[in-house]
Amino acid sequence: MRKPPICWNLVSRFIGVAVFALMVCGSAFGEEASLQSLKAQYQGVDFSNNEAAREKYINQLIGLLKATWAREDSKVVTPTGQAIEHEINRHPYPASIDPKILAKQLTGSWQGSRHIDVYRSNGTCTLCTGGVDGTWHIDGNQLVVTHDGDSIPDAYGARIILVDQSNLVTGGGDRVFLLKRVQLPQAK
Secondary structure, X not given: OOOOOHHHHHHHHHHHHHHHHHHHHHHHXXXXXXXXXXXXXXXXXXXXXXXXXXXXXXXXXXXXXXXXXXXXXXXXXXXXXXHHHHHHHOOOOOOOOOHHHHHHHHOEEEEOOOOEEEEOOOOEEXXXXXXXXXXXXXXXXXXXXXXXXXXXXXOOOOEEEEEOOOEEEEEEOOEEEEEEEEOOOOOO
């Protein structure tokens, strides 16, 4: 059987790489367009007077961010991912929110990308990986965790953007951290 000419192999490889690049770029452009469309849809909405609209917008942005993370290596922050995270960070709970409301919603176990955090109603907490214990409280819209006597913002982000029955979204700097509520097995 005769082998195809070398130039044919190069052409077929080039076409394969080009198709892959178009698929990846097309997806990124789609997410960027979705972000711009979403921002336009909520332009002019006063989130300070409409908590339901703010939460809906944040949840839609989170869906878009998860789509970006699913497509890319989540350790690599793409320009589109950065833009989405920046937009999420722009809309935390207002600093004037009643900390008792946030504390009640935050109480429970939360699975992040690397570990589980447990926040108890008595103000104690545990970072399950490594068994680090401490205390926690809410200051405005900030989650403050104390370990070994040092009061520091929690390692995965201090500003609370959203907390509901199933999601905890915090932000710090330019990053956003998503956690899911989980049920821990009861100790025997």
